[in-house]
Amino acid sequence: MTIPTKITNQTFLQAARGEVTDHVPVWFMRQAGRSQPEYREIKAKYSLFEITHQPELCAYVTALPVNNYGVDAAVLYKDIMTPLHGIGVDVTIETGIGPVIKSPIKTRQDIDALGSLDPQRDIPYVLDTIKLLTAEMLTVPLIGFSGAPYTLASYLIEGGPSKTHLKTKSFMYQHEDEWHLLMDKLADMVIVYLKAQIEAGVSAVQLFDSWIGDVSLIDYNRYIAPGIKKILAALEDSTAIKIMHGVHATHLLQEWNEMPLDVIGMDWRMSMAAARKQGITKAIQGNMDPAYLTAPWPVLEQELNRVLADGTTAPGYIFNLGHGVFPEANPAVIKQVTAHVQAYKSQNS
Amino acid sequence: MTIPTKITNQTFLQAARGEVTDHVPVWFMRQAGRSQPEYREIKAKYSLFEITHQPELCAYVTALPVNNYGVDAAVLYKDIMTPLHGIGVDVTIETGIGPVIKSPIKTRQDIDALGSLDPQRDIPYVLDTIKLLTAEMLTVPLIGFSGAPYTLASYLIEGGPSKTHLKTKSFMYQHEDEWHLLMDKLADMVIVYLKAQIEAGVSAVQLFDSWIGDVSLIDYNRYIAPGIKKILAALEDSTAIKIMHGVHATHLLQEWNEMPLDVIGMDWRMSMAAARKQGITKAIQGNMDPAYLTAPWPVLEQELNRVLADGTTAPGYIFNLGHGVFPEANPAVIKQVTAHVQAYKSQNS
Numbered sequence: 001m002t003i004p005t006k007i008t009n010q011t012f013l014q015a016a017r018g019e020v021t022d023h024v025p026v027w028f029m030r031q032a033g034r035s036q037p038e039y040r041e042i043k044a045k046y047s048l049f050e051i052t053h054q055p056e057l058c059a060y061v062t063a064l065p066v067n068n069y070g071v072d073a074a075v076l077y078k079d080i081m082t083p084l085h086g087i088g089v090d091v092t093i094e095t096g097i098g099p100v101i102k103s104p105i106k107t108r109q110d111i112d113a114l115g116s117l118d119p120q121r122d123i124p125y126v127l128d129t130i131k132l133l134t135a136e137m138l139t140v141p142l143i144g145f146s147g148a149p150y151t152l153a154s155y156l157i158e159g160g161p162s163k164t165h166l167k168t169k170s171f172m173y174q175h176e177d178e179w180h181l182l183m184d185k186l187a188d189m190v191i192v193y194l195k196a197q198i199e200a201g202v203s204a205v206q207l208f209d210s211w212i213g214d215v216s217l218i219d220y221n222r223y224i225a226p227g228i229k230k231i232l233a234a235l236e237d238s239t240a241i242k243i244m245h246g247v248h249a250t251h252l253l254q255e256w257n258e259m260p261l262d263v264i265g266m267d268w269r270m271s272m273a274a275a276r277k278q279g280i281t282k283a284i285q286g287n288m289d290p291a292y293l294t295a296p297w298p299v300l301e302q303e304l305n306r307v308l309a310d311g312t313t314a315p316g317y318i319f320n321l322g323h324g325v326f327p328e329a330n331p332a333v334i335k336q337v338t339a340h341v342q343a344y345k346s347q348n349s
Numbered sequence: 350m351t352i353p354t355k356i357t358n359q360t361f362l363q364a365a366r367g368e369v370t371d372h373v374p375v376w377f378m379r380q381a382g383r384s385q386p387e388y389r390e391i392k393a394k395y396s397l398f399e400i401t402h403q404p405e406l407c408a409y410v411t412a413l414p415v416n417n418y419g420v421d422a423a424v425l426y427k428d429i430m431t432p433l434h435g436i437g438v439d440v441t442i443e444t445g446i447g448p449v450i451k452s453p454i455k456t457r458q459d460i461d462a463l464g465s466l467d468p469q470r471d472i473p474y475v476l477d478t479i480k481l482l483t484a485e486m487l488t489v490p491l492i493g494f495s496g497a498p499y500t501l502a503s504y505l506i507e508g509g510p511s512k513t514h515l516k517t518k519s520f521m522y523q524h525e526d527e528w529h530l531l532m533d534k535l536a537d538m539v540i541v542y543l544k545a546q547i548e549a550g551v552s553a554v555q556l557f558d559s560w561i562g563d564v565s566l567i568d569y570n571r572y573i574a575p576g577i578k579k580i581l582a583a584l585e586d587s588t589a590i591k592i593m594h595g596v597h598a599t600h601l602l603q604e605w606n607e608m609p610l611d612v613i614g615m616d617w618r619m620s621m622a623a624a625r626k627q628g629i630t631k632a633i634q635g636n637m638d639p640a641y642l643t644a645p646w647p648v649l650e651q652e653l654n655r656v657l658a659d660g661t662t663a664p665g666y667i668f669n670l671g672h673g674v675f676p677e678a679n680p681a682v683i684k685q686v687t688a689h690v691q692a693y694k695s696q697n698s
Contacts, residue, residue: 163512166640166675173644213597216617216638218655248562248597251618268565269600289565291515295522306567326515 008139012073013203016241016263016283018316024308025072026341027143028334029245030324031065032077036331038064048093052078055128062129063137068331069338073141073204074133076197078126080147080208081155083193086122087115087185089156097160104159105171108178117189119196127200134201141204143243144197148209149186149227156182165214172223183227191234204241206265207231213248220252232260243285247323253280267322273313283316290321293329293337300333304340312346357488361422362552365590365612365632367665373657374421375690376492377683378594379673380414381426385680387413397442401427404477411478412486417680418687422490422553423482425546427475429496429557430504432542435471436464436534438505446509453508454520457527466538468545476549483550490553492592493546497558498535498576505531514563521572532576540583553590555614556580562597569601581609592634596672602629616671622662632665639670642678642686649682653689661695 007013011025033039039061042051052058062077081091081099090102105111119127133142154168155161162168172179194205207228215224228244235242244256245265256264257280266272266286275284288307292300311317319341325334356362360374382388388410391400401407411426430440430448439451454460468476482491503517504510511517521528543554556577564573577593584591593605594614605613606629615621615635624633637656641649660666668690674683 164640164675166643166677169638169640170643170677173641173648176648213618217620218652219638248618250599269562269597271566289518289568291513291518292522294515294519299522299525303567326513328515328519 006134006136006139007141007203009072010141012141012318013241015316015318016204016243018262018283020315023342024312024317024319024344024346026319026338027071027073027075028065028069028321028325029075031069031071031334032062032075034327035325035329035334036064036068038068048079052082052129053125055125055132058125058129059132059137062133062142065334066138066140069335070342071140071338072342073143074138075143075206076126076130076133076145076202078145080145080151080210082123082126083117083146083189084152084156086117086119087189088113091155099155100160101156101158104167105153105156105182108175108181111178111182111185114182114185116185117192119192123193123196127196130197130200130202141241142202143204143206143241144194144202145206145208146190146193146197148207148212148231149183149190150212150215150224151208151210152186152190153179153182154211165211169215169219172219176223179223180226183224184230187227187230190231194231194235195238198235198238198240202240204243204263205235206243206245209244209246209249212246212252213250217251217255220255225255229259236260245285254278257282263316263318265320269322272307272311272317276314283318284311285318285320286311287320287322290323290326290329293321293325293333297333297336300337301340304337305344308341308344308346312344355483355485355488356490356552358421359490361490361667362590364665364667365553365592367611367632369664372691373661373666373668373693373695375668375687376420376422376424377414377418377670377674378424380418380420380683381411381424383676384674384678384683385413385417387417397428401431401478402474404474404481407474407478408481408486411482411491414683415487415489418684419691420489420687421691422492423487424492424555425475425479425482425494425551427494429494429500429559431472431475432466432495432538433501433505435466435468436538437462440504448504449509450505450507453516454502454505454531457524457530460527460531460534463531463534465534466541468541472542472545476545479546479549479551490590491551492553492555493543493551494555494557495539495542495546497556497561497580498532498539499561499564499573500557500559501535501539502528502531503560514560518564518568521568525572528572529575532573533579536576536579539580543580543584544587547584547587547589551589553592553612554584555592555594558593558595558598561595561601562599566600566604569604574604578608585609594634603627606631612665612667614669618671621656621660621666625663632667633660634667634669635660636669636671639672639675639678642670642674642682646682646685649686650689653686654693657690657693657695661693 242261243263263283268289591610592612612632617638
């Protein structure tokens with residue numbers, strides 16, 4: 001992968017590599033879509049799948065926050081279910097529920113029936129969207145992403161979102177061999193998916209393991225880590241930045257710090273300075289509670305300054321939220337937060 | 350409060366005080382109800398409110414797991430919404446949803462309208478249930494409980510269960526004075542509720558702050574801790590054991606360790622031995638993932654032994670799950686786990 005020459009703002013990439021930057025770079029998970037009026041107009045006419053399958057439209061949605069907010073990175077507008085279609089999973093996104101899987105995984109046969117992903121054949125529109133964005137539209141890096149195997153498996157086994165993930169864990173404990181087979185197949189899919197995104201032009205990839213915080217450290221190392229390590233090993237030769245993000249995952253930070261990845265995403269439950277003191281040496285991305293975007297400006301500003309001071313005790317800091325932007329967030333506030341972060345002067349700089 | 354003379358098994362109380370015990374005491378959150386066939390027969394005939402309002406029936410349900418599993422403590426069968434009725438909140442428990450509040454709190458007037466709890470007038474059936482249990486039925490300690498102010502407030506403001514608690518946090522950030530007023534009123538209610546339970550005969554009280562793990566440490570100290578400290582100060586003269594339990598709350602353990610309480614409940618995300626190394630000196634209650642109750646016995650047994658070794662690095666250990674028993678748990682397995690815990694011999698004993 002070569003970084004497209006159009007990237008004039010490299011701040012995000014520099015921070016991700018642990019380098020000193022002239023300002024704190026900022027992007028927001030779920031910055032594309034949901035809270036933006038331009039997006040809502042599009043969404044009134046097209047379904048999520050219709051948007052993601054039309055490269056011009058999807059590229060427009062992805063670029064919106066860069067143009068409107070002035071963030072330092074774009075993130076591909078895409079649902080984490082996208083690659084599952086390619087391997088033969090019948091998944092729909094239902095309003096007010098989320099992803100719904102028609103035939104949840106119950107047996108080894110169901111796992112054997114999963115196909116392998118051929119990005120050119122199965123999801124050419126993703127690659128075309130990336131090419132459009134990186135060749136023409138963006139002057140900031142584009143971040144691609146994939147759901148991680150545990151989170152994808154939880155949807156496949158539960159059949160949709162779940163508060164407890166009990167079926168997933170029961171399957172894991174009751175059918176360990178089948179579980180590892182499923183993790184391995186999903187890891188292979190994620191590798192192909194992320195390599196294709198990198199080949200098409202993204203400068204960074206983020207593994208979203210949204211539900212991994214529900215798994216204990218012991219279970220993580222036994223049931224989950226092998227798949228993650230396989231993915232990261234397959235990407236090790238790439239110069240693309242690798243970001244790992246989980247929610248409620250404070251107990252996994254040390255494990256991630258030992259893995260071949262560049263950036264650890266943290267949620268708001270733990271102080272980033274405390275993580276540094278406990279030996280976290282990777283770049284850190286985080287960690288304001290997205291609920292603060294609904295706070296009055298003086299309260300929000302105080303929290304922003306606290307988060308910024310907490311994050312900048314060492315080089316390699318990227319401002320983000322601890323989880324995605326809520327649809328309720330005001331775009332004017334997101335823009336104001338972006339400017340505030342970029343104007344912040346660290347006590348240590 | 351005097352401990353009723355009928356308590357012949359004091360193991361739970363000894364461990365809660367940090368004393369050495371002849372076996373590891375065990376109880377399960379949500380042990381009463383849900384997974385038990387005897388309970389399901391009753392639930393087919395009566396609603397939750399009908400059960401909790403009939404002291405004989407409610408005492409029977411509370412005592413069932415002591416008789417069936419041989420656990421070392423009973424926990425009052427009761428919904429956390431119970432005291433809210435007494436202060437004038439219209440709350441119903443709807444199947445498949447949970448608590449639903451008819452008029453969620455939106456303004457200062459809504460908070461001013463909340464009454465104060467008079468247990469004898471408002472919830473005499475709770476006190477009668479406790480008296481029946483402690484005077485006649487139990488030879489183990491009875492644990493009473495209350496939801497903590499943040500968790501109660503989240504129901505009152507959201508109107509029911511919420512994945513994000515965005516309305517709650519928005520209210521907290523936007524209306525700090527009203528928020529503190531609400532926390533203070535709920536703290537007063539919790540104090541009256543727990544004191545009445547202690548007076549009626551419970552040997553321990555647990556504060557369930559189910560959703561507190563969603564709040565950062567900074568926000569906890571600013572918005573939540575004052576109410577918790579008020580509750581604990583009001584109970585400080587009582588000899589009843591005080592237990593604090595949250596989920597996803599690893600980041601709050603140090604705060605709780607400084608408070609006048611006896612036992613910290615931990616979920617499965619962090620090792621209990623690691624918490625000891627970080628300076629947690631209170632008794633610890635936890636912390637097996639309840640999903641393990643669905644694992645095959647060899648997998649479950651291995652995890653039990655790991656949890657037991659992890660918990661018994663210091664005196665003052667009570668075995669429990671990190672969250673409540675799932676309805677899917679097999680009662681025979683719960684009984685087997687109870688016996689296994691009680692037969693466990695620590696390497697350090």
